[in-house]
Amino acid sequence: MTDTTDNELADAISFRQLRLFESIGRLHSVRKASEECNLSQPAVTQALAKLEQRVGATLVERRASGSYLNEAGTIFLRRAERFFEQTEQALIELGVPGGTGGARSIANRLSRAQIRCLVAIVDHGSFANAADALGLSHASLQRATRDLEGNLRKSLFHRSAVGMLVGPQGSEFGRRMKLALQEIEWGIREIEAVQGGFATELSIGGMPFGGSILLATALDDFVQAYPQVSVRVTIENAPSMHRSLRCGEVDLVIGLLPETDSDELACEAFARTPYSVVARPHHPLLRKGHVAIEDLLGYDWVVGTHGSSRRACFERLFQGHKKPRAPIATCALPGLRNLLADSDRLTLMTCYELEQELGGLAEIPFSAIDLVPTIGVAMRAGWLPTKMHQDFIEIVRRKTLTGTRTPALRKVVG
Numbered sequence: 001m002t003d004t005t006d007n008e009l010a011d012a013i014s015f016r017q018l019r020l021f022e023s024i025g026r027l028h029s030v031r032k033a034s035e036e037c038n039l040s041q042p043a044v045t046q047a048l049a050k051l052e053q054r055v056g057a058t059l060v061e062r063r064a065s066g067s068y069l070n071e072a073g074t075i076f077l078r079r080a081e082r083f084f085e086q087t088e089q090a091l092i093e094l095g096v097p098g099g100t101g102g103a104r105s106i107a108n109r110l111s112r113a114q115i116r117c118l119v120a121i122v123d124h125g126s127f128a129n130a131a132d133a134l135g136l137s138h139a140s141l142q143r144a145t146r147d148l149e150g151n152l153r154k155s156l157f158h159r160s161a162v163g164m165l166v167g168p169q170g171s172e173f174g175r176r177m178k179l180a181l182q183e184i185e186w187g188i189r190e191i192e193a194v195q196g197g198f199a200t201e202l203s204i205g206g207m208p209f210g211g212s213i214l215l216a217t218a219l220d221d222f223v224q225a226y227p228q229v230s231v232r233v234t235i236e237n238a239p240s241m242h243r244s245l246r247c248g249e250v251d252l253v254i255g256l257l258p259e260t261d262s263d264e265l266a267c268e269a270f271a272r273t274p275y276s277v278v279a280r281p282h283h284p285l286l287r288k289g290h291v292a293i294e295d296l297l298g299y300d301w302v303v304g305t306h307g308s309s310r311r312a313c314f315e316r317l318f319q320g321h322k323k324p325r326a327p328i329a330t331c332a333l334p335g336l337r338n339l340l341a342d343s344d345r346l347t348l349m350t351c352y353e354l355e356q357e358l359g360g361l362a363e364i365p366f367s368a369i370d371l372v373p374t375i376g377v378a379m380r381a382g383w384l385p386t387k388m389h390q391d392f393i394e395i396v397r398r399k400t401l402t403g404t405r406t407p408a409l410r411k412v413v414g
Contacts, residue, residue: 009054010184014112017051017081018043018184019407021059024076030064072191079187082384083180090176094169097153114148117141118156122174126166128227154251179380181246190386202388205241206329207255208304210273210277210299210353210375215254218396226388226393239307239332242346245380251389253378256309256350260373265321265381268393269376270400271351277364280340291366293321301326302339303349313371317348317371337361348374350401375400 015354023033024044034044049142052059059073069077084107091103098105102371124168131141141162149156156170166174206215212235219231234241234250238258244250246264257267267390277296285291285299297318303326311329318324328345330336333353339345340361354363377393381383385393 007185009056009188010181010336011112011116012054013051013184015110015115017047018083019108020047022077022080022084024060024067025069025073025080028068029289030060030062030067038147053193055188057195065251072082073195075190075194075273076187079183079190079386083183086176086180086183090150090173090180093176094152094154094173099157109151110148114144115172115181116224118146118148118174119178119181119412121145121157121166122171124300126162154389182248183384186384186386188252195386200388201232202369202392203232203234203250205244205250205253205255206233206235206390207238207241207253208235208352209255209333209348211235211253211255212333212355214396214399218254218392218399221395221399222392225391227386237305237308240303241379245378248380251379251383252393255375255378256373257376257378259309259312259373262381264381265378265380266381267376269374270397271352271375273352273375274372275310275348275369276348276354277346277366277369278340278354279344279364280342281344281359281362283344283346283362283364285346285364286362287330288365291364293318296364297322297324297347299324299330300343300345302328302330302336302345305329309371311372313369313373317369 007318020033020037020039022035024030027033027036030041030044030048034041039045043382046081048060054077056073057072057078059069061070061073070248087107087110088103092100096102096106117130117134117136120134121127124130124133124230127138127141131138134141136144145157145164154169155167157164157166158175159165192200204213204215215233215235219233223229223231234244236244238256241250241253242258242262242265245253256273257269258265279285279289285295288295301314301324303314304312307330308331310331314326315323324346328339330339336347337357337360340347346364348369349357349361350373354361377396
C-alpha cells in the first residue's frame with residue numbers, strides 16, 4: 001500500500017468515527033459507547049464497520065461479555081487517543097472559552113472538513129491556492145472556515161487587500177492540527193506493519209556535513225531490513241531542518257544537536273564529536289609544531305551558515321579577537337572540499353566528519369576547542385515513533401561509533 005493511499009485512507013476517517021471508536025475501546029462495550037455518545041447501538045456498530053473498512057483491519061472483537069480490542073485495535077486506539085489529546089491541547093493553547101472542559105466539548109464538534117480546509121490554507125498560503133489544492137469552490141472553503149470559527153468562537157482569518165489570510169493564531173493552530181492528524185496516518189501504517197506489509201514512506205532530515213554522512217552509512221542497512229519502504233531524505237541547514245521537523249515535514253533529523261534546549265524538540269545524543277581546524281594537505285600551518293590563535297587570523301575562512309553549530313563555534317573561537325576574513329558561508333560539503341583544495345583557506349570540522357575525508361583534508365595542530373558538539377537525533381517533543389522509526393534510529397546509533405578510527409569520538413553516557 002502506497003503512502004498516498006495511507007493519506008487518503010486517513011483523510012476518509014471522520015472525527016466522529018474516531019470518537020466512537022475511542023469510546024468503545026475505553027469502555028469495552030458498544031452499548032456503553034452508544035449511551036455515552038447519545039447514539040443508537042446500530043449507528044455505533046455501523047460507524048465502527050466503516051472505520052474498520054477504511055483502516056483495512058478488524059479492530060474490535062465482539063463477545064458475550066463485551067467488545068474488546070484486538071492487536072490492531074490496541075494500536076489504533078493509542079493513535080486515536082493521541083490525536084484527541086493533541087487536538088484538545090491545541091485548543092487550550094488557542095485560548096478557546098472554557099479551558100480544558102471547553103476544549104473537549106469543542107473537539108467533539110470539529111469536523112474533518114473544517115480542519116482539512118484550515119491545514120490547506122496554512123500549507124498553501126492563501127484561500128485561492130487552498131481551494132485549488134482541495135478541489136473545492138471558494139464558497140465551500142469559506143463556508144467551512146466560517147463554521148470552524150463558529151465552533152472555536154475565535155477569529156482565525158482576516159481580510160486584506162489581497163483577500164482572506166490566516167492570522168498567526170490560525171497558522172499555529174493549523175500546524176498543531178496537521179501534526180495531530182499524522183497520528184491517524186501512523187496508526188494505519190502500524191496496522192499494515194503487523195499484517196506483514198511495510199510499503200510506506202519515512203521522511204528523514206539530515207544536517208549537512210556529519211548528519212548527511214551518518215545518514216548515508218545507515219541507509220544501506222535500513223533498506224536491507226525494510227526493502228519495501230521508501231525513504232525520503234532532506235538535507236538542509238540546522239534552522240531549516242528544525243522548522244521542517246516542527247511542521248511535521250520530516251519525522252526526525254540526524255546531525256549535530258542544537259546547543260540550546262527547546263520545549264518543542266526531544267534530542268537523543270549519540271556521541272560527542274569535537275571540532276578541529278581543518279585545511280588542505282600541505283597547508284603552511286601544518287609545518288608548525290603548535291598553532292596559536294594569532295596564526296589563524298592570517299587566513300581566509302569558510303564558515304557555516306547563520307544558525308549552524310559550526311558558525312557558533314567560529315564566533316566563539318575568535319571571541320575577544322579580531323575575526324579573520326570569512327567571505328564564504330556554506331553548508332555544502334562538496335563545495336567546501338573544493339574551496340579548501342586549491343587554497344590556504346581554513347574551516348571547522350568535527351572529528352567524525354574529518355574521519356570520512358580519508359586524507360583529503362588535514363587537521364591543523366591547534367589546541368582543543370571548548371565547544372564540543374554532539375551528534376544524534378532530534379525529534380518532536382512527545383512524538384511516538386513507529387517500530388520502523390525505532391529500528392532506523394537504532395541503526396544510526398550503532399553506525400555513529402562502529403568502524404570509527406577516531407579516538408576523540410566519544411559515546412554519550414547517561
